[in-house]
Amino acid sequence: MTRLSVNINKIATLRNARGGNNPDVIKSALDCERFGAQGITVHPRPDERHIRYDDVIELKKVITTEFNIEGYPDDRYMELVKRVKPAQATLVPDGPHVLTSNAGWDTLAHEAFLKEITKELHEAGVRVSIFVDPDSKMVENAAKIGADRVELYTESYATKYVENKENAILPFKKAAEAASKSGLGLNAGHDLDLDNLAYLAKEIPELDEVSIGHALICDALYLGLENTIQMYLKQLKI
Template sequence: MTRLSVNINKIATLRNARGGNVPNLLQVASDIQDFGAHGITIHPRPDERHIRYQDARDLKAFVHTEFNIEGNPVGSFVDLVNEVVPEQVTLVPDSVDVLTSNAGWDTVKHKDFLTEIIAEFKYKGMRTSIFVDPVAAMIEGAAEVGTDRIELYTEAFASGYGEGNKQAVKPYAECAQLAHELGLGINAGHDLSLDNVAFFAQEVPHLAEVSIGHALISESLYLGLENVVNMYIHKLQS
């Protein structure tokens, strides 16, 4: 089955809005795992506007499933990941001024850089994943840099599906098949929700993991966190 990793950035955003420690990020991470999620994802940014670097250190002792740290491999991020040593590190090429991730890597243009970073993380025993658009050349480039997995950037699918265009999933299915043939694992994330995740998982072959944050936390405001986590797991199993 496709595994669910819950991105808890939005919990940190809520906490930071008032200072203090409410909601308690560590307790929420523990609860999400107890509710059945298969992993916890965080995306610390240099300005620490939601997840703080210290959160990554503190969470290490609380994540008993899979800990996935994603972000742009600038020096401070690389140092943090090498210190914490999560089960998975996902490389995302977001610049410091973007609100949220908005593009995948050009794995051809940045081949040498990615090869070096991937080798460093794999040497420390971490599984590596590269955030990419559903473009065959980018998938082929990812295979050449030595990554273990790719994470398909799913905003275009979510937007198209929301407008009634089910064919928006086609490039994802094709790229997932190509990635599998090249020996890569397939993750996916960004704008997946209760409305579209089941269709995506059914249509995209070899899908190992989805990482979902904003939609899942937003849906939990109405439906409850435990309920929503289990709704996702059920949809990913169907």
């Protein structure tokens, strides 16, 4: 079954809006695990506008499920990941001023850079996932680079899902097939929600993990965090 990793960035955003420690990011992560989440994802940015670097260090001490740290692999990110040694590092090609991830890596153009980064992370004992668009060439070259997994950027799927879900899923199924043939594990994330998640999981059963934050936390405002996590897990079992 596809595993659910909850991205807790938005919980940190809410905390940072007022200062103090309400909501408590560490407690929220532990609650997500207690409510059934099989992983915790964070995406620390240089300006620390949501998850702070200190949060990452403290989270590592208490998380018992898989810990996934996303981010652009600059020196500060690499130093943090090597120190914390999460289960997975997801490499994302967004700069410090990008509001949210909006594209996957061009694994051909950045092959040498990503190969060196992947080697460093493997030496630290960390699994590497590369964030890519649903393009078979990008997926295949991620395998050549030495990545363990790719994470498919699902924004285009979510956008087109309402109009024609069958067409929306096609490039993702092809990318998933390329990942399988290349020996890569498969993750997915961005704009996944209670409306579109079940179809994605049904059509791409080889999915190892989905990382969901924004929609899940928004749903939790109305439905409660425990109930929301259970609802997302249910979508993955269909």
